[in-house]
Amino acid sequence: MSKEDEKGMSLIVKTITRLTVGLILLYGLYIVFHGHGSPGGGFTGGVIIALSFIHLMLAYGKEVAFRKLSEAAASFFVSLGAILFLAIALLGFTGGYFFLNFIPKGEPFRLFSAGIIPLCDIAIGLIVGAGLFAIFVALVSLKLEPERKE
């Protein structure tokens, strides 16, 4: 990203983006992983992750953002998150019923606690993060031609 790209916004915006985009992504990951211990969760953290990629795309242009997360990769992550969430739900049948919390609870306030809740958070974070980025890319690159009436 150090290379000077022609597209995108001005130098100030690019420098600030370079400094902050990693922190935004890290904060989104923190909210996803700590959804069972503090306010937040999969949906919120996923939106923040999507916002970090959108930030990159607005400041640097489409190519730089696609180098980090291409459109095909976004579709793949959406599908992966959905499959993961359903698989976690189905794995509950090993102990009895759908969505059974089959992993031991663990110590409270730790990262690895609360059974399947962090795993579900990660799956939802994948769906939301990649999905909202894909929707944004699709809506921005859509060009509506206004109908000209002579």
Add this chain to the structure above:
Amino acid sequence: MIDLYVLLIFMIIGAIIAIEVKDLLSSVVAVGAVGLGLVVALLILKAPDVAITQLVVEILCLIILIRATLKKDLPFSTSGRWVLNSVITIGFIAVFLLAAWKCLRELPEFGYPTMKVASTYLKEGFSETGATNLVGSVILDYRAYDTLGEATILFAAVIGVLAIVRRIGRIKRGEIVEEDDE
């Protein structure tokens, strides 16, 4: 409680400005002000989870709306029948206000008493799920079916958007493809 009413009045004023102003960008900014007022209201009501979600979704929607409205001259529909429209609107507002007044009288007081299901969650949620965030334990353990449905809706929306507005299907034969600059 008075700060909540101040916020509600602020949000109503913002919404009225959003529908009355002629410039689309100003309208989007007014909608954003309404959303941020809602964030503060949720924080006052002690719901930090919903407040964070509302904040980030509001920012995302604002970015999409600004990107969508910035460069385009969208047509306005200004018909001449404003008397009929106003009468119909006021009539519907009166009907719904009457219905809401009749229904809301029967509700218990705000936040009191705690409902039976909610008190069970509050009492046994931590020991049954091990999650210290009770909202997380409700949406991903007790009510995980709802979350599965929500994830399904989002997945279907993403697949639908990607299938409809993808680039390949829209290019007609013989048309020159030009890359738009972002």
